[in-house]
Amino acid sequence: MSTPRLACSLLLRASRYSIAKPSSQFTAxxxxxxxxxxxxxxxxxxxxxxxxxxxxxxxxKIYTFEEIKSHLSTSSSSPQSSxxxxxxxxxxxxxxxxxxxxxLNIPITTQPDAFFITAxxxxxxxxxxxxxxEKEVVFYCKAGVRSRAAAALAxxxxxxxxxxxxxxxxxxxxxxxxxxxxxS
Numbered sequence: 001m002s003t004p005r006l007a008c009s010l011l012l013r014a015s016r017y018s019i020a021k022p023s024s025q026f027t028a029x030x031x032x033x034x035x036x037x038x039x040x041x042x043x044x045x046x047x048x049x050x051x052x053x054x055x056x057x058x059x060x061k062i063y064t065f066e067e068i069k070s071h072l073s074t075s076s077s078s079p080q081s082s083x084x085x086x087x088x089x090x091x092x093x094x095x096x097x098x099x100x101x102x103x104l105n106i107p108i109t110t111q112p113d114a115f116f117i118t119a120x121x122x123x124x125x126x127x128x129x130x131x132x133x134e135k136e137v138v139f140y141c142k143a144g145v146r147s148r149a150a151a152a153l154a155x156x157x158x159x160x161x162x163x164x165x166x167x168x169x170x171x172x173x174x175x176x177x178x179x180x181x182x183x184s
Contacts, residue, residue, distance in 0.1 A: 060155065061161075061162070062165075063138055063163050064165075065171055068085070071085070085100060085103040085165075086140075087106075087169075088146045089107065089146070089169070090110065091105065091107060094181060094182070097182045097183075098180055099182070100140070101180045104126075104131075106126060108153070112153065114153075115153050115159070136161035137154055137161070138163035139151050139154070139164050140164070140172070142169045142170060
């Protein structure tokens with residue numbers, strides 16, 4: 001026998017022994033028939049645990065372009081506006097594009113712990129007072145992704161009234177919303 005033929009023969013023999021064969025000691029379980037009715041658990045079959053499942057967090061309220069725009073017109077005439085608008089983009093983005101009038105800037109990408117720090121540390125870091133947990137906060141960014149993350153973080157940190165403007169800066173600028181700052 002030549003060397004390649006011998007090697008091929010040895011490989012075939014080795015592979016025959018390495019292929020898993022069904023064991024005769026295990027028997028297959030019967031398969032459910034296609035016509036079998038689904039089995040539903042009865043009250044006596046349910047398990048109860050000593051701890052309840054954690055409550056699901058409240059979903060944030062979704063705001064539209066018109067709602068944000070009407071908020072701006074009413075907040076300029078009344079000192080107590082209904083919510084605080086927070087821009088979650090980075091300061092460099094604000095310098096080039098501008099921001100919605102009256103919005104505070106909390107850059108969530110570089111400062112994800114902003115809602116978990118003390119009020120004093122927040123004021124030292126951002127230069128303005130932390131929004132009170134009793135007041136509704138509404139987040140926006142460039143396209144809605146960071147604002148969703150910021151809303152989830154605020155809910156996790158204990159804010160009860162949280163909103164998002166998913167259209168964010170792209171919709172605001174595209175629909176001719178008023179802006180402050182940025183390059184012309």
